[in-house]
Amino acid sequence: MKLKHLDYFLELCKYKNFTKTSEELGISQPYLSTHIRELELELNARLITRGHNTNELTPEGFVLKTRGETIFQEFEMAIKEINLLVHTGETAKIKIGTNLADTDYLIAKLLTEFRNYYPTVSLEYSYYENLEDVLEKNEIDIAIGILSETNTKIISDLIFSESYVVFTSNNNQLAHLNEISADHLKQIPLINYSKQIYEKKIISSWIETNYPQLKDNRYYELPSTISILNLVDQDFGVAFLPYSLTESLPRYLNVASVEMLEAPFRNISIGYSRNTSLSKTHKHLIEQLQYIF
Known part of the structure; x- marks a missing residue:
């Protein structure tokens, strides 16, 4: 199924008239009709009941309208996240790792506040016994926990001792x-x-x-x-x-x-791989992590 076919169908659902829809889309009515017929043939289902001045959705058409709207909403979200990556150097997902077993409540509070600043950024927080290994392999973006002071493959800053x-x-x-x-x-x-x-x-x-x-x-x-x-x-x-x-x-x-x-x-540090390029989002999160204790 082509997105263009689905787009034309959703516009027809909005205006319920081939003439009005073709005018809004800036295409000819026969061209619009051809694409709707191609969509019906592909789905092997009648999507609309054609009338003189208006068109009504069949049950199959109503299903496609509902699901199609969801598809385009997800598509628009993807475009926003891609634009964030391409134009601002931001990241759409940040993975945080720890080897501390007692900080979940602190991290949860911080991540909730972080989403107020970056609502489109996904966050993943996981426990790793081998924290430095996964950090070196770039399986996570940021580590907070007990880190070696002599590991040359990572950059770490001590934030808390207790x-x-x-x-x-x-x-x-x-x-x-x-x-x-x-x-x-x-x-x-x-x-x-x-x-x-x-x-x-x-x-x-x-x-x-x-x-x-x-x-x-x-x-x-x-x-x-x-x-x-x-x-x-x-x-x-x-x-x-x-x-x-x-x-x-x-x-x-x-x-x-x-x-x-x-x-x-224990000495608690924040670290990241030496070959990682930090975005503005990463830097903001690292700054906030420094104050959770």
Whole structure:
């Protein structure tokens, strides 16, 4: 089916008269009639009932009118997005990656605000354990998370540093301490991320290097921050989680955070591939990402 045939048909639906439609389109009436007949032959269906002064749609014609209008709306959206790419250097879709398991609520708020500025730009936000690899391969446009400072294939800027703290149930005696040491945690079950979550490496490496005596503690491993906090709430054990979580805990959780002596910490950076050409849209998003913490 040619778009021109569909366009002529939709114009005929608007004016319901061959003479008026041909005048508006600037073509002859026989030429218009020929294209409508070709469309009917192609679809093997009668689309209009021809009258002396007006034409009415058949049921088949009504279906084509409804679907055809949708086709042209999508076509116009495609043209707008292409013009955005060609004439302004903007992008129609931005892919953001992270290896942080606890920032979904922060990112969601930012992306909602971003769409007010760029409503035609699609955004995709996904978790990657191998964040730097997908960034180097240009599978994502922007990364926000824990990035190497020595990777020469990416450009990264440090935006935030924070320590981990011990999250414990308010029913546990640890909740009443001002500070916790490794001695307080002997024999207490530790709740950590499961192995597919990048930040498990940070906690495990910190324990291995600084407090190997905690390696023999019983462990629970879970795939998400909220599942860890729910287990802490039930006093199954304690968890090392970022300090920034203390400001966004769900109200139903009966948990507290206590500072840890010589605690692990994380550096959060924004990065992009060194061979990426940033558009105005990318730069605006990167600027906004710097303020989410």
